[in-house]
Amino acid sequence: MSSSTDSPTLTTETTQLSPQPDTETAKPTKKITLKSSDNQIFEVEESVAMEFATVKSFFEDSPSTDTVPLPNVTAKPLSQVIEFCKEQIKFKANPDEAQKKKYNAEFVTEKSDKDLVDMIPVANYLEIKDLLDVLNQAVADRIENKSVEYVRSFFGIDNDFTAEEEAALRREHAWAYEGVDED
Amino acid sequence: MSGQRESSAAGKAIAGCQDLMQGIFSRLPPQSMARCKSVSKQWLSWLSSKYFLTQKQAKNLTLAGFYYNSTYNTYQGCCLVPPLPTLLPQDDRHGTRRGILAPLNSSNGLVLLYNSYLGKGNSSFIVYDPSHADYITLPIAPSLVEKPDASLRIKRFLVYGFAFDPHSINPNFTVAELSDDGGSIRVNIYSSITSTWTTGNYPAIEPVDSFMLSGPSVFFRGALHWLLEPSGVISYTIRNKKLHEFTSVPGDLAYVDDEGYCNCVRKMMDSGRDGYSQCKCTCRYLGESMDHLIYVRATGDAEFSVWTLDDYYRRVWSPRHCIVINNLPADSLFYGKFLAFERKDINVIFFRLQRQIFSYNQIKAELKEICSIQKEYGDDDICSGFILPYEVSTIPPPSGMPRRKAATGIAVEKPRNTYASVNRPENTRILVYCHEGNAELARAITLTHQPEFTWIPAYNFQRPFQRYFSVTSTDDHHMHLASSAYNDSVRAEASVYGFLGGRKLSPKFMKRYSCSLNFHMAKMNSSRNILQSDGALWP
Structure with a gap:
């Protein structure tokens, strides 16, 4: 059975550029502005921004700033990362492991391969460990039973082995080539 | 397609960053990991690096301790091994247990036990899962129902094999029995996927009338491996049911004399201590560490030699390297037994000598007594009884493991035992x-x-x-x-x-x-x- 490959992304873009405060929480909370490398502005609650260890330390170093530039991060993965962190904050307030697990699983299953791959450097740069764990597991799950060719195309890696070298590696690990899914 | 290209650009960034890939690699099962070595030269070097392999094996398995033979029919553990189930009925009068419940092998956290009620003839294999304290009894093994032929030939060897593969989509285990059968090797295999035993015969190995296998087995790269006497290794590939020899261990035969006796056996015979070992070599060890098969033998009173299988396909062993143990308290390693490598630190090895189990750190030249075996069945002098290291797996078997799953399209008959x-x-x-x-x-x-x-x-x-x-x-x-x-x-x-x-x-x-x-x-x-x-x- 082949699983979803690079299908067009189905995720909503609603979180992007949404300066409106959360209507459920009436009391005004401190907002922090994040600026992506493609100059998109994200206003997020302080509690969400503090989930990003990188942003947190930025503020600790220079508390007076109100806009944090994120030169390595583009808007789309950032919006998805924010979406994830918002949910995690809710789980922090109301711990429910089962729900959290379910949300995390849904969060990654609905993402395209590209979305997942795009988010990994962002999660790594912003040092969001929980998200990185979830993403790493999701990518591992997607390539786990796939062929070498599939994994190469998943990451866009060029094969730099000669035919002989590759054949030798395959022989050496013949046991690993049994029961591989179709791409 | 532009989408495809974009994906490649983002993926390339991760694929070229060792730190980021480490997080993904460490979550892959061994088969996928091995395939990833063929993706690119960079990945091959990362996945073969000492750093990565140490991390990976330390994450998956932890040595908990050792099972050893404490009386003629009971086994105990030392350090932190989980207790074995108490399955033997007690003798009415004396409260002693009748029968034998012996650990034979362990694989990825499961233990294979041999259970025999004396005099009742219903011996069986039991697969025990210490993490859930579950066990299942296998159908009677063919070797236990085989009727001795008229000449009542005694088998020269009978070794057991056990492989638990927690990583496959349908986690399953395999139990094997290998014995000599006249001019051939009899292989009985139980698979948890089909829940049946199958039997096959394979050509004997030279020298046909004296070759011998010894256990316990090592499960590595989809195959079971045993030591071959007096030198080398034999493997049985579970998937395609093939036997292979890995006999050319360079320099190994230097420790075997003209009559085919290992140095340790010769030493024991010379010192009159050969009663227990029955002329079988006890100084060798077969294991798996850092994604390689490892072969060890005692080559001196205070020296182990280690060979690594560098090329599994061509069966090429690397030249030996020596571990010299400083400050060895007494006696000789020829009477000892190499037991295991530490998963977290490859410089640490475990071995037994007399009634002690030691760890030795090769870098620090540090010898530590891990535990002492209080009571052991067997010869008082040699203390070469069977000791089984047990490693806890961080991937616990699924509960109720192993479930029987009918192979697609084939109706599996329900066993009625x-x-x-x-x-x-x-x-x-x-x-x-x-x-x-x-x-x-x-x-x-x-x-x-x-x-x-x-x-x-x-x-x-x-x-x-x-x-x-x-x-x-x-x-x-x-x-x-x-x-x-x-x-x-x-x-x-x-x-x-x-x-x-x-x-x-x-x-x-x-x-x-x-x-x-x-x-x-x-x-x-x-x-x-x-x-x-x-x-x-x-x-």
């Missing part, structure tokens, strides 16, 4: 298990007394039952069990009866409880509870 066995962990509780020869139909049944004597069927072994009935320790009691299967139902019966302390074994004084259960497999429920008692054994 049912077994009942008793577990008496202590004097206050009796657990009765009744199960079929495969795990999916396994049932745990707890016999309870309070408030009434009932059978509680459980659909898997994991469900704990805390209710129990008391048995005073002065009572001498018996338990009889029987089970049978008709079509779709299993009938299990157990009676517990006992004698008040000090009285003679006479039916007159016997008080008995018994109960039985009809268990309908198709409906997965119990259809009847029968309770009868003819005396008040328990107040």
Whole structure:
């Protein structure tokens, strides 16, 4: 059975550029502005921004700033990362492991391969460990039973082995080539 | 397609960053990891690096301790090994256990046990999962029902193999028995996927009339491996059922004399200590560490030599390297036994010498006594009894593992062997298990007394039952069990009866409880509870 490959992304873009405060929480909370490398502005609650260890330390170093530039991060993965962190904050307030697990699983299953791959450097740069764990597991799950060719195309890696070298590696690990899914 | 290209650009960034890939690689099962080595040269170098392999193996397995033979039929553990299940019935009079329950092998956290009730002829293999305290009994192995031929030939060797693959989509285990069979090797294999034993014969290995295998087995790259006497290794590939020899270990034969005896055997014979070892080499070790097969032998009084299988396909061993143990307290490593490599630090090895198990750090030249074996069955002098290292796996077997899963398109006939066995962990509780020869139909049944004597069927072994009935320790009691299967139902019966302390074994004084259960497999429920008692054994 082949699983979803690079299908067009189905995720909503609603979180992007949404300066409106959360209507459920009436009391005004401190907002922090994040600026992506493609100059998109994200206003997020302080509690969400503090989930990003990188942003947190930025503020600790220079508390007076109100806009944090994120030169390595583009808007789309950032919006998805924010979406994830918002949910995690809710789980922090109301711990429910089962729900959290379910949300995390849904969060990654609905993402395209590209979305997942795009988010990994962002999660790594912003040092969001929980998200990185979830993403790493999701990518591992997607390539786990796939062929070498599939994994190469998943990451866009060029094969730099000669035919002989590759054949030798395959022989050496013949046991690993049994029961591989179709791409 | 632009989408494809974009994906490549983002993916390339990750694929070229060792730190980021480490997080993904470490979550892949071994088969996928091995395939990833063929993706690119960069990945190959990362996945073969010492740093990565140490991390990976330390994450998956932790050495908990060792099982050893403490009396002629019981095994104990030292350090933190989980206790073995207590499956043997006790002898009425002396409280000793009748039969043998011996660990034979372990693989990825599961333990293969051999269970034999003396004189009853119903020996069996048991696969035990210490993480859930579950076990399943395998159908009678072919070797146990083989009738000796007219000449009553004694087998020269019989080794066991055990492989548990927790990483496959359908986690499964394999049990193997290899023995010499005249001019060939008899291989009996049990697969948890088909729940059946299959038998095959393979050509013997030179020298045909004296070659020998020794265990325990090592599960590595989809194959089981055993030591071959006097030198080398043999492998059995589970998937394609092929036997291979890995005999050309460079320099290894220098430690074997013209008569085919290993140095350690010669030394023992010269010192008159060969009684226990029966001229079998005990100084060699086969294991797996850092994604390589490892072969070890004692090559000096304080020296082990280590060979690594560098090219598995061409079966090329690397030249040996030596581990010299400083400050060895006494005796010689020829009488010792190499036991294991530490997963977290490859410089640390474990070995036994006399009644001690030591660890040795090669870098720090640090020798530590890990534990001492209090009581051991066998020769007092040599202390070369069987010791099985046990490693805890961080990937626990699925509960009720291993489930039987019919191979697609093939109807697997239900085995009709049912077994009942008793577990008496202590004097206050009796657990009765009744199960079929495969795990999916396994049932745990707890016999309870309070408030009434009932059978509680459980659909898997994991469900704990805390209710129990008391048995005073002065009572001498018996338990009889029987089970049978008709079509779709299993009938299990157990009676517990006992004698008040000090009285003679006479039916007159016997008080008995018994109960039985009809268990309908198709409906997965119990259809009847029968309770009868003819005396008040328990107040």
